[in-house]
Amino acid sequence: MNRTARLYALVEDLRAAAPRPLTVAALATRFDVSTRTVQRDLQTLMETGVPVRSIPGRGGGWSIDPAMTLPPIRLTADEASALIAVLATADSTTPYAGAARTAAQKIAAAMTGPASAAAQELAARIVTLPTRGDSAIRTAVEQALATNTVLQLSYTDAAGHESKRVVEPVGLLTAGGRWYLIGWCRTRRAGRGFRLDRIAAVAPTNEQAQPHDLAELLRGSAAVGAVQPTALASLGPPP
Structure with a gap:
């Protein structure tokens, strides 16, 4: 078994045993390698973001959170x-x-x-022309969408006017090579789209946003005909 295959097998063995931990010695026997090799493999998994962790003490070992990983996906x-x-x-x-x-x-x-x-x-063969973007702002928007929390924005519109906004994030829209945060703007008391590269500053909050329907917010706007990409539509809830 090559190392790549062993790394995947390690994850699956830990998933199958979870929440019970497995010892390094047991894993070394399972894969017919040294305990040092297993330790090195587990460290590699940790460094690549796999949620494996060491549990010290009697009855301890290595474990994984199965909710944070995916089973093998067979791709061509x-x-x-x-x-x-x-x-x-x-x-x-x-x-x-x-x-x-x-x-x-x-x-x-x-x-x-x-x-x-x-x-x-x-x-x-694939090259891209790099574009400038504020990664801190993008990350804050990503996290707010994932956690459904309110954002405070400093936003510059197409005319160059800057304003402060309090926004309940609802979704993301891509059009013409640009990305927009779609949300309910408490300041304007209406649905609005905020181009990500025009957000000058963002301040995350811990306040939970109210639920809003994305299609409803887009109704009456230039993006009224927006649809989910086919690959993503199949992931949504049934109609």
Whole structure:
């Protein structure tokens, strides 16, 4: 078993045993390697963001939170190459770009042989012209959407006028190569779209936002015909 396959097998063994921890000695026996090799593999998993942790003391060992990981997903070589290519195009202005890059790295690391060579060759053909973006602002918007919390914004409109806004984030819209935060603006008491590159400053809060319907906020706007990308629509709740 090569190291990549062993790393994935380690995660699955820990998932299967969770919440019960497994000892390094037991894992070393399971994979017929030294305890030092297992320790090194577990450290690698931790460094790549896999939620494994060491539990000290009697009855301790290594464990994983199964809610924070995914079971193996069987991708064809073409599917894996396509994902790497798409994820590689995420730049500093794209929401969740950091997670996209690490996901692409994990997919690439899991591929071997001709499939890996083909994916690397395809990725080498894709280039992007870097654009400037404030990663701190983008990260704050990402977290507010994920946690459904209110944001305080300093926003500059198309005419160059800056204003302070209190916004309940609802969703993200992409159009014409730009990204917009769609939300309920408490300041204007209406749904509004805020272009991410025009947000001058953002102050997160701990206040929970009220629920709003994204389609309702877009109704009557230039984005009334906005639809979910096909790949994402299938992830939503049933109609």
